[in-house]
Amino acid sequence: MKNLLDDIEDILLMGPGPSCVPQKVYDALSKKTLGHLDPYFIKIMDALKEMLRNILNTKNTLTIPISGTGSAGMEACFVNLVEPDDKVLVIINGVFGVRMQDVATRLGADVDVLEFPWGTPAIPEVVEKKIKSTHYKIVSIIHAETSTGVMNPVAEIGSILNGSDTIYLVDVVTSLGGMEIRMDDWNIDALYGGTQKCLSCPPGLSPLSFSDKAMEKLYSRKTKVPNWYLDLTLIANYWGSNRVYHHTAPINKIYALYQALFLIFEEGLENVFKRHQENHKYLVEGIEELGLKMLVDEPYRLPMLNAVSVPEGVDELAVRRRLRNEFKIEIGAGLGPLAGKIWRIGLMGHTSKKENVTRLLNALKAIL
Numbered sequence: 265m266k267n268l269l270d271d272i273e274d275i276l277l278m279g280p281g282p283s284c285v286p287q288k289v290y291d292a293l294s295k296k297t298l299g300h301l302d303p304y305f306i307k308i309m310d311a312l313k314e315m316l317r318n319i320l321n322t323k324n325t326l327t328i329p330i331s332g333t334g335s336a337g338m339e340a341c342f343v344n345l346v347e348p349d350d351k352v353l354v355i356i357n358g359v360f361g362v363r364m365q366d367v368a369t370r371l372g373a374d375v376d377v378l379e380f381p382w383g384t385p386a387i388p389e390v391v392e393k394k395i396k397s398t399h400y401k402i403v404s405i406i407h408a409e410t411s412t413g414v415m416n417p418v419a420e421i422g423s424i425l426n427g428s429d430t431i432y433l434v435d436v437v438t439s440l441g442g443m444e445i446r447m448d449d450w451n452i453d454a455l456y457g458g459t460q461k462c463l464s465c466p467p468g469l470s471p472l473s474f475s476d477k478a479m480e481k482l483y484s485r486k487t488k489v490p491n492w493y494l495d496l497t498l499i500a501n502y503w504g505s506n507r508v509y510h511h512t513a514p515i516n517k518i519y520a521l522y523q524a525l526f527l528i529f530e531e532g533l534e535n536v537f538k539r540h541q542e543n544h545k546y547l548v549e550g551i552e553e554l555g556l557k558m559l560v561d562e563p564y565r566l567p568m569l570n571a572v573s574v575p576e577g578v579d580e581l582a583v584r585r586r587l588r589n590e591f592k593i594e595i596g597a598g599l600g601p602l603a604g605k606i607w608r609i610g611l612m613g614h615t616s617k618k619e620n621v622t623r624l625l626n627a628l629k630a631i632l
């Protein structure tokens with residue numbers, strides 16, 4: 265019998281995630297599986313929580329990885345914080361904002377949407393006017409909108425919400441590990457990330473953190489959290505000091521996340537963020553030299569996700585196919601209204617290296 269795993273190719277992952285995984289993280293996955301209540305595993309869990317707090321710049325006790333991808337983190341935030349008929353404001357300027365709206369609506373929230381043109385950021389003054397018009401229980405936004413390559417002004421909106429009882433919920437799936445996140449300074453109450461973007465770890469976990477304010481909202485619910493698996497009142501008892509079994513932690517994935525964070529702190533957060541900026545600049549220069557245009561205006565561009573407009577008359581799918589088949593490089597396509605109109609080039613985590621940018625630019629030059 266043929267084993268398909270023998271023929272997996274070495275593809276340079278330059279799409280919107282997953283990103284390239286360092287060998288040390290693969291090695292971590294293959295370490296011996298411990299019991300999920302083993303004292304040594306608990307030691308690893310505690311050290312992992314501490315690294316997550318450090319990368320998020322938070323003191324929040326409940327700072328843990330959710331078992332599931334980034335979308336499970338999104339679902340966990342909303343399902344724990346939303347009660348039926350809660351007024352929720354979702355700020356939208358891309359696909360992941362729309363996903364938030366869908367998740368909140370399914371939970372019976374009374375959802376208002378504030379939409380900005382895709383490819384442009386949310387404007388704090390407009391958000392402020394909207395927030396002042398209604399008493400929202402939750403305001404949510406995407407930090408790094410992976411579908412368009414736009415960075416949203418998360419800190420500015422956080423300062424607007426300072427002192428209010430509104431819960432501020434932020435998606436940091438793509439920003440986490442690629443740019444600074446200051447959860448406490450920015451007044452963020454609930455956030456979730458993902459492992460396969462700038463943390464350069466295979467997909468499967470979603471780091472999540474809840475502030476005291478978010479925990480109060482959770483513990484003062486009138487109804488049980490409507491999803492058993494993601495119920496943080498139960499999960500907190502496993503990750504907290506009482507260690508009550510809820511579901512079996514994905515042990516080896518937790519090793520991998522530990523190792524990925526370890527590598528980031530070894531390199532130094534400042535150096536990691538600088539590397540993302542430098543390789544982004546290098547890519548943009550090369551893209552413009554090829555006569556291509558970036559979708560997003562310079563001040564709002566993400567360093568880890570570069571949206572490039574597909575030139576008139578070019579078959580975007582054919583280009584991606586040739587990159588994958590001849591050059592062994594994966595890049596991403598546009599989503600939703602941007603399908604067919606952009607390519608999305610990821611420079612996330614371990615992928616963000618000068619030699620990778622050069623390899624892609626040379627391939628694009630040959631194809632175009």
Ligand SMILES: *Cc1c(COP(=O)(O)O)cnc(C)c1O
Pocket residue numbers: 281333334335336338360406408409410411435436437438458467
């Ligand atoms: C990738 C992504 C998600 C979803 O994460 P999955 O791991 O695919 O479930 C959510 N939000 C943003 C901004 C993302 O980039």
